[in-house]
Amino acid sequence: MERMRRVFLVLLLGALFCKEVSAAQHVVGGSQGWVESADLNSWASGETFKVGDQVVFKYSSGLHSVVELASESAYKNCDLGTSVNSMNTGNDVVKLVKPGTRYFACGTLGHCGQGMKVKITTVSSSAPPSPSPSSSSSTPSTSPKPASTSGASSSITPFAYIVALLGTSLAYVFRVC
Numbered sequence: 001m002e003r004m005r006r007v008f009l010v011l012l013l014g015a016l017f018c019k020e021v022s023a024a025q026h027v028v029g030g031s032q033g034w035v036e037s038a039d040l041n042s043w044a045s046g047e048t049f050k051v052g053d054q055v056v057f058k059y060s061s062g063l064h065s066v067v068e069l070a071s072e073s074a075y076k077n078c079d080l081g082t083s084v085n086s087m088n089t090g091n092d093v094v095k096l097v098k099p100g101t102r103y104f105a106c107g108t109l110g111h112c113g114q115g116m117k118v119k120i121t122t123v124s125s126s127a128p129p130s131p132s133p134s135s136s137s138s139t140p141s142t143s144p145k146p147a148s149t150s151g152a153s154s155s156i157t158p159f160a161y162i163v164a165l166l167g168t169s170l171a172y173v174f175r176v177c
């Protein structure tokens with residue numbers, strides 16, 4: 001029973017991890033949101049944007065907006081005339097569909113010049129942060145913790161078998177998502 005529970009827990013954690021790896025949501029500015037006072041540069045440099053992730057702009061609709069700019073120079077100069085897209089719902093979701101850099105600024109007069117802009121560089125999602133990309137090395141990486149917490153040493157062999165099975169299924173899960 002105890003063993004089944006552990007297996008279930010690991011699978012559950014695997015599924016949660018899988019979900020996080022496959023699509024993360026990045027709220028621009030963190031808890032502050034899309035506002036002039038947020039340090040958006042620092043926020044962006046602390047995030048890793050991957051293909052499939054979403055960027056969410058949260059703000060008071062009417063006070064701000066989101067304008068996507070076409071180029072680095074437009075971004076630098078706050079040239080809002082080059083906008084390729086604009087949003088103003090206050091909860092705008094942008095999906096990152098391919099690697100590359102995208103430029104966003106606030107459309108309210110003067111806000112971009114005050115620093116209300118952010119550059120999002122998306123990287124390919126083909127390299128997950130998992131330390132074990134191959135299924136053969138994923139088995140030992142998942143086994144030490146459960147094996148060491150197992151009380152009876154006589155149960156290690158069947159338990160190792162379960163862990164091996166688990167490793168394989170986890171590898172399968174990761175490949176699927």
Ligand SMILES: [Cu+2]
Pocket residue numbers: 035036063064065106107108111112116
């Ligand atoms: Cu603004």
